[in-house]
Amino acid sequence: MGGSSRRLMAFLSLLRPPNCLMMGLAVLVGEILTAGGLEPLPSLLGFSTAFFLTGASMTVNDYFDRFVDEVNQPGRPLPSGLLSAGEALLFASVLAAAGLLSAAGSWVERGTPLPLVVAALSFLLSSYYNARGKRTGLPGNLMVSTCVAVPFLYGPLVLGESPTPALSFFLLMAFLSNTGREILKGMADVEGDRRRGIRTLAVSRGPAGAAPFVLLFYASAVALSPLPLLLGEVSLWYLPPVAVADLGFLVAGLLSLRDPSPGRSLRLKRLSLLWMLFGLLAFLLGRLG
Helix, strand or coil: CCCCCCHHHHHHHHHHHHHHHHHHHHHHHHHHHHHHHCCHHHHHHHHHHHHHHHHHHHHHHHCCHHHHHHCCCCCCCCCCCCCCCCHHHHHHHHHHHHHHHHHHHHHHHHHCHHHHHHHHHHHHHHHHHHHHHHHCCCCHHHHHHHHHHHHHHHHHHHHHHCHHHHHHHHHHHHHHHHHHHHHHHHHHHHHHHHHCCCCCCCHCCCCCHHHHHHHHHHHHHHHCCCCCHCCCCCCCHHHHHHHHHHHHHHHHHHHHHHCCHHHHHHHHHHHHHHHHHHHHHHHHHHHCC
């Protein structure tokens, strides 16, 4: 692979396209759960806002984590030398500008500055987490989960709608499951975090002491999952994909207890994105089916 191709792949690695797509999809899910459908321009602007701001946040995260990644993930673009810290900041700035311009487009389209305000505050919170909040452990995990939950609320916001009970259930489930995933991330990164004084649960309690919290948050999300169906907020089409997601989260939590090693934790953290995707699919099918 040539030098230019390697650098392009490095920028894509900073962006983390699956995460960006998930957050863009979260906005669309919020719209569907609230309004039952999409509107072309507002939906495009909402998706773009979440996609680009997530990419900016991911890139800022790599910037602040570049010394930790020298231990945890030396092949990442910054510690490997493929990209410089300055290039990462410039890339993050371009992505953030694109996201905020999309939010400003929603302001113009809806006639209210609220989309831009919410998008900007969410990005500021994620940036604070990357710069300082990560060192606080569980409170930092909750900051990330808040940022993950915001796109679901942003969906109805760009349509001028109010959140529905179905959306509220999903938002809480996403918050809880993502917190479990963040604790898993701390277990995967424990050695580098310890060297940099980042007080994750895995650092303060050890990976084995953090693993029960992974299961606790995953099991809490799973315990809420039957409620939308029982309360008539979704159809029976909700059941198959949510059952897959529930099983995946519970198995991940139990496996983290059995083997809390960094390698296993990293694999479980990556798989958790798949279970979250099944959760998104469950609510979409449950509302549209």
